[in-house]
Amino acid sequence: MIYLDNAATTRPNEQAVLRASEAVSSIWYNPSALYEGGCLARKTIDSAREKLLLFAADSSAFELIFTSCGTEADNQAIFGAAKRGNFVTTAGEHAAVYACAQELKNRGVEVRYAPLRSDGSVDCEALLNLVDGNTSLVSVIHVNNETGAINPVAELAARIKQINPRTVFHSDGVQAFGKIPVRLTKHIDLYSVSAHKIGGLKGVGALIKRKSLSLSPYLYGGGQEGGKRSGTENVLGILAFSYSADSAFHALEENAKRVSFLREKLWNSLDENIFFRLSSVSGTPYILSVSASGLKGEVLQRMLSDKGVYVGTGSACSSKRPHSRVMEACGHKKELLEGVLRLSFSAETTEEEIVEAARIINNVAARLQGRLK
Amino acid sequence: MTEKVVIIRYAEIHLKGKNRGFFERVFTVNLERSLKGLRHELRRTSGRYLVENFDEARVDEICERIHNVFGVHSYSVGIKTEDTIDAIYAAAESVAPTIGTFKVESHRADKRYPMTSMQINAEIGGRLLSKFQELKVDVHHPDAFVYIDVRENGSALVFGEFCKGRGGMPVGTAGKGLLLISGGIDSPVAGYMMAKRGMTVEYLHFHSYPYTNGLAKEKVVRLAKTLSRFTGMHRLNTVSVTQIQEEIHSKCAAEYNVTLLRRFMFRIAERFAQKGGLQCLITGESLGQVASQTIEGMTSSNTVVTLPVLRPLVGFDKDEIIERSRDVGTYDISVEPYEDCCTVFLPEFPAIKPKLKDLEEEEKKLDVEGLVEKALSEREVIEF
Numbered sequence: 001m002i003y004l005d006n007a008a009t010t011r012p013n014e015q016a017v018l019r020a021s022e023a024v025s026s027i028w029y030n031p032s033a034l035y036e037g038g039c040l041a042r043k044t045i046d047s048a049r050e051k052l053l054l055f056a057a058d059s060s061a062f063e064l065i066f067t068s069c070g071t072e073a074d075n076q077a078i079f080g081a082a083k084r085g086n087f088v089t090t091a092g093e094h095a096a097v098y099a100c101a102q103e104l105k106n107r108g109v110e111v112r113y114a115p116l117r118s119d120g121s122v123d124c125e126a127l128l129n130l131v132d133g134n135t136s137l138v139s140v141i142h143v144n145n146e147t148g149a150i151n152p153v154a155e156l157a158a159r160i161k162q163i164n165p166r167t168v169f170h171s172d173g174v175q176a177f178g179k180i181p182v183r184l185t186k187h188i189d190l191y192s193v194s195a196h197k198i199g200g201l202k203g204v205g206a207l208i209k210r211k212s213l214s215l216s217p218y219l220y221g222g223g224q225e226g227g228k229r230s231g232t233e234n235v236l237g238i239l240a241f242s243y244s245a246d247s248a249f250h251a252l253e254e255n256a257k258r259v260s261f262l263r264e265k266l267w268n269s270l271d272e273n274i275f276f277r278l279s280s281v282s283g284t285p286y287i288l289s290v291s292a293s294g295l296k297g298e299v300l301q302r303m304l305s306d307k308g309v310y311v312g313t314g315s316a317c318s319s320k321r322p323h324s325r326v327m328e329a330c331g332h333k334k335e336l337l338e339g340v341l342r343l344s345f346s347a348e349t350t351e352e353e354i355v356e357a358a359r360i361i362n363n364v365a366a367r368l369q370g371r372l373k
Numbered sequence: 374m375t376e377k378v379v380i381i382r383y384a385e386i387h388l389k390g391k392n393r394g395f396f397e398r399v400f401t402v403n404l405e406r407s408l409k410g411l412r413h414e415l416r417r418t419s420g421r422y423l424v425e426n427f428d429e430a431r432v433d434e435i436c437e438r439i440h441n442v443f444g445v446h447s448y449s450v451g452i453k454t455e456d457t458i459d460a461i462y463a464a465a466e467s468v469a470p471t472i473g474t475f476k477v478e479s480h481r482a483d484k485r486y487p488m489t490s491m492q493i494n495a496e497i498g499g500r501l502l503s504k505f506q507e508l509k510v511d512v513h514h515p516d517a518f519v520y521i522d523v524r525e526n527g528s529a530l531v532f533g534e535f536c537k538g539r540g541g542m543p544v545g546t547a548g549k550g551l552l553l554i555s556g557g558i559d560s561p562v563a564g565y566m567m568a569k570r571g572m573t574v575e576y577l578h579f580h581s582y583p584y585t586n587g588l589a590k591e592k593v594v595r596l597a598k599t600l601s602r603f604t605g606m607h608r609l610n611t612v613s614v615t616q617i618q619e620e621i622h623s624k625c626a627a628e629y630n631v632t633l634l635r636r637f638m639f640r641i642a643e644r645f646a647q648k649g650g651l652q653c654l655i656t657g658e659s660l661g662q663v664a665s666q667t668i669e670g671m672t673s674s675n676t677v678v679t680l681p682v683l684r685p686l687v688g689f690d691k692d693e694i695i696e697r698s699r700d701v702g703t704y705d706i707s708v709e710p711y712e713d714c715c716t717v718f719l720p721e722f723p724a725i726k727p728k729l730k731d732l733e734e735e736e737k738k739l740d741v742e743g744l745v746e747k748a749l750s751e752r753e754v755i756e757f
Contacts, residue, residue: 372622
């Protein structure tokens with residue numbers, strides 16, 4: 001099986017799994033307990049927290065709150081910070097932010113969407129024009145999960161603060177953290193990350209928060225995570241997250257360079273008569289979105305699955321939701337919207353796999369084209 | 374000796390003359406099957422059934438299952454106690470209302486009992502009135518009843534509320550049919566309605582993988598599973614029509630796609646039914662609902678089969694069907710977005726009134742027999 005859906009989730013990092021499974025029978029105590037076992041669990045969490053934070057931010061200015069997933073981190077950021085005025089975001093957000101925006105509208109907060117460019121990145125000037133004195137929060141995805149486009153979040157955050165210094169800036173960094181260089185500047189207030197996109201386990205995410213920002217909790221209870229996120233911590237998942245991030249960040253540049261080569265190799269091997277490239281070269285190396293015009297992405301996906309190649313798709317074959325909201329916002333034509341395939345890589349992806357996958361994808365697409373003639 | 378019991382009364386079975394024994398036997402089997410896995414004893418008494426000796430904490434579960442057995446007219450949770458007047462009163466007190474109007478109705482199977490029915494009514498009613506100050510008797514239009522049934526073996530049944538069952542006839546008393554089930558709202562309701570009239574319903578589902586996805590099939594399995602609460606059928610037959618759709622798409626006029634496919638489905642269904650001794654086809658078609666469900670559309674599919682095609686929803690509005698599907702419990706599954714019919718092959722303008730002659734002409738371009746046999750030979754069965 002060739003796995004090219006790493007933007008959905010990744011195979012857990014072996015070292016991370018090993019360390020987590022060792023800890024299963026030794027660090028199972030409740031981290032809030034005051035006896036030795038509990039303290040050990042607490043220390044495990046805190047050292048993971050410190051390590052993870054240092055990969056992306058200055059620990060004197062930022063803190064890291066563990067959550068159950070990236071979605072929870074996004075929810076906490078948005079509902080904690082956007083309580084009044086207006087909320088500015090982009091048309092290219094992941095559902096974890098988009099659905100929050102929809103809900104905010106129900107709660108009486110005005111929501112403004114900035115348009116996208118054809119590669120899926122936000123139109124920065126248009127976004128800045130939407131920000132005003134009443135903007136309580138701006139949320140901009142760092143790396144678009146469908147096209148791979150990278151938004152200049154640091155620059156945007158700085159310019160937004162010039163317009164309104166009280167506006168909180170959040171970015172969903174789930175597809176960026178551990179894949180492209182991430183350094184949180186003083187203008188970025190909140191940043192969401194997730195473990196399982198970089199070889200960690202499902203069930204762990206985190207919200208990185210500027211210390212000086214006060215944010216009301218999203219979950220109330222036993223006061224864990226400094227009262228900012230109650231609920232007994234997922235010690236093993238957190239431990240695995242720190243190991244997987246460790247290996248991702250240590251080889252960040254080297255991996256990105258190699259994966260970038262693989263992405264271009266795959267694109268160059270795909271049949272140019274069938275496929276159209278949606279991702280730009282300047283996007284994350286880890287995502288290549290293409291479209292097979294006139295074919296359905298979902299059908300291709302199933303046929304590829306039968307041939308042992310797992311890929312993602314931007315479309316769901318449903319008359320109610322015929323294609324991706326984000327791809328539509330990129331302004332692509334209808335024929336392209338239906339045939340989207342998202343091919344996404346990890347540090348583990350090999351050149352042989354890419355060569356083989358390209359061959360199978362070309363064959364399957366040509367066969368489907370033939371069957372539909 | 375006091376225990377909770379469930380009293381079950383049956384629907385139309387009493388209308389049956391010499392066949393009554395058969396209906397009652399099937400009904401008993403169905404009741405037993407519905408209570409499988411729960412400790413209980415089921416007994417038939419004069420004109421009704423009694424469930425006894427169950428875990429009283431699970432009485433709601435027992436009622437829920439009985440509620441879904443076709444043939445049940447009504448049921449009540451009651452108390453079985455000794456037939457002394459004190460024991461009967463104690464039970465009556467626990468089922469009686471404490472406020473409003475009521476009436477006691479007694480019945481004696483044991484006519485040697487020292488009190489008459491009227492005397493029992495008066496005694497129990499009097500005691501209840503003195504216990505609950507806000508209670509009044511109204512023999513004509515009471516808010517609530519207290520029923521007392523003195524039986525021959527020294528016991529009495531006391532119960533209050535009557536719960537309405539689903540009615541209908543016991544499944545297995547009215548032949549066997551093949552339901553053409555999709556992932557939509559209508560077909561599960563059609564299956565429900567035929568099962569309600571006592572028909573044993575087998576399921577057949579057509580898919581077109583890879584144009585439709587595995588989740589769509591899994592959705593149909595869940596629909597069938599939900600229906601199985603009523604039908605007792607625990608398997609789904611599936612047949613792929615992918616190749617047939619591709620052939621039609623490449624060789625025939627686009628406007629006939631849907632009608633031609635339906636004719637294939639009917640042919641496959643009939644052949645499948647005949648092999649399994651099933652006596653009719655059942656569909657969820659409703660007149661005029663979509664382009665292929667016109668009288669011309671129905672005629673064109675009927676002409677390729679000889680088995681009767683039952684369409685229990687033919688005269689229903691969509692609203693009525695939706696209401697029923699909520700009641701059956703399939704609605705929420707049916708509206709999930711996984712489609713079992715891919716839009717790849719849908720023509721922009723389907724023929725609303727297909728002419729038989731044109732369809733037959735189109736079919737000459739295809740190896741109908743070969744395609745039907747091939748599809749059937751690749752049938753899959755999913756047990757659940």
